[in-house]
Amino acid sequence: MARQVTGAARRVADAAEVLRDEKFNARRIELAEAALETLGELGFARTSLREIAQNSAFTHGVFHYYFSDKLDLICCCVRHYKAKCVTRYDEVVATATSRDELTEGFLAKLAATLQNEARMHRLWYDLRSQAMFEAAFRKDVLEIDKSLEAMIWRIASRYAEFGGKRPASSPAALYALFDGLFQSALLKHLAGDKTAIPELLDEVRRLLPTVC
Amino acid sequence: MARQVTGAARRVADAAEVLRDEKFNARRIELAEAALETLGELGFARTSLREIAQNSAFTHGVFHYYFSDKLDLICCCVRHYKAKCVTRYDEVVATATSRDELTEGFLAKLAATLQNEARMHRLWYDLRSQAMFEAAFRKDVLEIDKSLEAMIWRIASRYAEFGGKRPASSPAALYALFDGLFQSALLKHLAGDKTAIPELLDEVRRLLPTVC
DNA sequence: CCAGAATCTTGACACTTGTCAAGAACGAAT
DNA sequence: ATTCGTTCTTGACAAGTGTCAAGATTCTGG
Numbered sequence: 001m002a003r004q005v006t007g008a009a010r011r012v013a014d015a016a017e018v019l020r021d022e023k024f025n026a027r028r029i030e031l032a033e034a035a036l037e038t039l040g041e042l043g044f045a046r047t048s049l050r051e052i053a054q055n056s057a058f059t060h061g062v063f064h065y066y067f068s069d070k071l072d073l074i075c076c077c078v079r080h081y082k083a084k085c086v087t088r089y090d091e092v093v094a095t096a097t098s099r100d101e102l103t104e105g106f107l108a109k110l111a112a113t114l115q116n117e118a119r120m121h122r123l124w125y126d127l128r129s130q131a132m133f134e135a136a137f138r139k140d141v142l143e144i145d146k147s148l149e150a151m152i153w154r155i156a157s158r159y160a161e162f163g164g165k166r167p168a169s170s171p172a173a174l175y176a177l178f179d180g181l182f183q184s185a186l187l188k189h190l191a192g193d194k195t196a197i198p199e200l201l202d203e204v205r206r207l208l209p210t211v212c
Numbered sequence: 213m214a215r216q217v218t219g220a221a222r223r224v225a226d227a228a229e230v231l232r233d234e235k236f237n238a239r240r241i242e243l244a245e246a247a248l249e250t251l252g253e254l255g256f257a258r259t260s261l262r263e264i265a266q267n268s269a270f271t272h273g274v275f276h277y278y279f280s281d282k283l284d285l286i287c288c289c290v291r292h293y294k295a296k297c298v299t300r301y302d303e304v305v306a307t308a309t310s311r312d313e314l315t316e317g318f319l320a321k322l323a324a325t326l327q328n329e330a331r332m333h334r335l336w337y338d339l340r341s342q343a344m345f346e347a348a349f350r351k352d353v354l355e356i357d358k359s360l361e362a363m364i365w366r367i368a369s370r371y372a373e374f375g376g377k378r379p380a381s382s383p384a385a386l387y388a389l390f391d392g393l394f395q396s397a398l399l400k401h402l403a404g405d406k407t408a409i410p411e412l413l414d415e416v417r418r419l420l421p422t423v424c
Numbered sequence: 425c426c427a428g429a430a431t432c433t434t435g436a437c438a439c440t441t442g443t444c445a446a447g448a449a450c451g452a453a454t
Numbered sequence: 455a456t457t458c459g460t461t462c463t464t465g466a467c468a469a470g471t472g473t474c475a476a477g478a479t480t481c482t483g484g
Contacts, residue, residue: 020430027431043345045257048471059433061474066431070472122344129341131399132334133255138403145396168422173415176392177385184357184388187343191350203385210380232460239461260441271463273444278461282442 028066032076034058039077040119044126049073071136078127078140081120086147088113093154099162103208106155107201114182114189114197121186149175160212167212174211178204240278244288246270251289252331256338261285283348290339290352293332298359300325305366311374315420318367319413326394326401326409333398361387372424379424386423390416 034056039047041055049070053060067073092105113121128145131137153171160167167174181203188196246268251259253267261282265272279285304317325333340357343349365383372379379386393415400408 043342045342046345049473050471060472061433061435062431064473122341125344126341128399129334129338130255130257132337132402133258135403138399142399142403145399169419170415172396172411173389173393173419176396177389178392180388180390180392180395181385183392184384187340187350187354187357190344191347191354199384203382207381207385261443262441272442273463273465274461276443 024066028076029080031056031058031063031066032073032080035063035073036077036081036120036123039074040123043123044074044130071134074127075136075140078137078144081124082140082144082147085120085124086144086151089151089155093158096158099159102155102159102162103205106208107204110182110204111197111201114185114200118186118190121182122190125183125186145175148179152178156212159208163209163212165212169211177207177211236278240288241292243268243270243275243278244285244292247275247285248289248293248332248335251286252335255335256286256342283346286339287348287352290349290356293336294352294356294359297332297336298356298363301363301367305370308370311371314367314371314374315417318420319416322394322416323409323413326397326412330398330402333394334402337395337398357387360391364390368424371420375421375424377424381423389419389423 035047035052038052038055042051049063050060053063063073067076089106089109092102092109096102096105124144127137128141131141149171152175153167156167156174169177181200185196185200247259247264250264250267254263261275262272265275275285279288301318301321304314304321308314308317336356339349340353343353361383364387365379368379368386381389393412397408397412
């Protein structure tokens with residue numbers, strides 16, 4: 001009987017702890033999201049915790065309550081960013097019923113991303129570069145890279161499928177190609193080059209039939 | 213006569229100034245080279261002028277004598293880096309007498325670069341990302357990117373030439389592809405992945421005949 | 425309603441940063 | 455050898471950094 005009570009008490013306590021953990025985690029994500037704003041604006045090198053706090057509704061102390069240190073915060077940011085990013089094109093893949101539809105959907109999304117989410121994406125490239133110096137970032141960054149590669153592969157596979165074919169290159173090569181093109185277009189776009197986006201679209205439109 | 217003397221004096225003065233300028237510039241490059249050491253080790257975000265000075269034979273004051281500020285120094289580093297980088301594969305292109313020779317020369321250089329100059333290359337990716345935030349870097353970075361694209365294009369053109377063909381894609385797409393692959397391999401290599409280099413070589417070996 | 429835990433604020437700390445200025449060391453022309 | 459301009463060293467400054475801890479506030483279970 002004592003054991004049962006203990007068991008029940010344990011269950012209640014566990015449930016409470018789970019709840020607390022969830023709340024704690026939700027807060028962490030709120031904070032990470034706020035941090036992403038400033039990180040996207042200033043980049044990793046120029047972003048301090050105080051700056052993050054000032055551009056948000058939180059005080060700088062809260063960040064230390066929820067994160068063990070700055071790296072911990074930024075790792076959380078990276079992980080959270082991943083979840084948003086990795087499914088960006090999946091709807092297009094799911095709803096397209098033809099090659100053309102898939103192409104146009106993909107291109108439209110590509111243009112919109114470049115136009116509206118330039119800051120988040122430059123942060124991604126920044127952090128991926130940071131991972132080359134800071135080992136703490138590597139695991140998450142490599143994981144995200146894999147997910148993005150898989151995302152591109154899903155698009156390419158579907159595209160090839162519509163033509164009754166198979167993609168002509170490996171997932172790694174396809175991802176390298178599109179990521180490289182996107183990165184270059186992003187830099188030009190940020191530098192004020194109005195032709196960056198249309199040129200990227202042209203290039204991708206030309207490329208798709210040749211690689212898939 | 214007075215005019216002649218003035219003219220001669222002017223010429224002498226000019227010559228002296230040119231000499232001083234050259235010496236000044238040579239010193240700047242020495243300092244930039246020293247700075248590149250630390251930058252390659254720590255990355256842009258974690259590198260301070262004092263750290264640079266401590267890892268070199270110079271005191272931190274000298275850097276402020278030769279550079280107006282930190283950005284000026286790093287811009288000079290980037291420009292200097294460019295000169296070294298952009299001709300890396302030209303000897304291979306010049307001396308190869310067949311497809312195979314070009315392929316093997318290119319792959320060997322690729323592997324050696326990844327192995328021995330990982331630090332300089334991660335710095336390049338770092339600074340290219342910084343250019344997405346810091347306008348002061350953009351001009352130089354875009355220029356270097358163009359030069360690298362041209363370098364890849366020379367390789368691909370020569371390769372295609374050996375086969376009596378023309379490259380199948382645009383310079384931009386080819387550069388994006390190889391740069392993307394290299395970047396990914398570099399990250400994996402730095403993360404301790406022993407298969408990164410051989411996998412890159414395999415991929416490139418497979419890719420070359422299909423794109424050129 | 426109240427005690428204790430969780431959450432948050434505030435201010436301080438030790439340290440690092442970029443920048444600058446005063447003067448020392450040096451080199452070359454007179 | 456002296457002088458003057460160049461080059462370099464040193465030390466200081468203000469501003470900004472991550473981190474922490476003490477206390478205020480809010481929430482919650484009893």
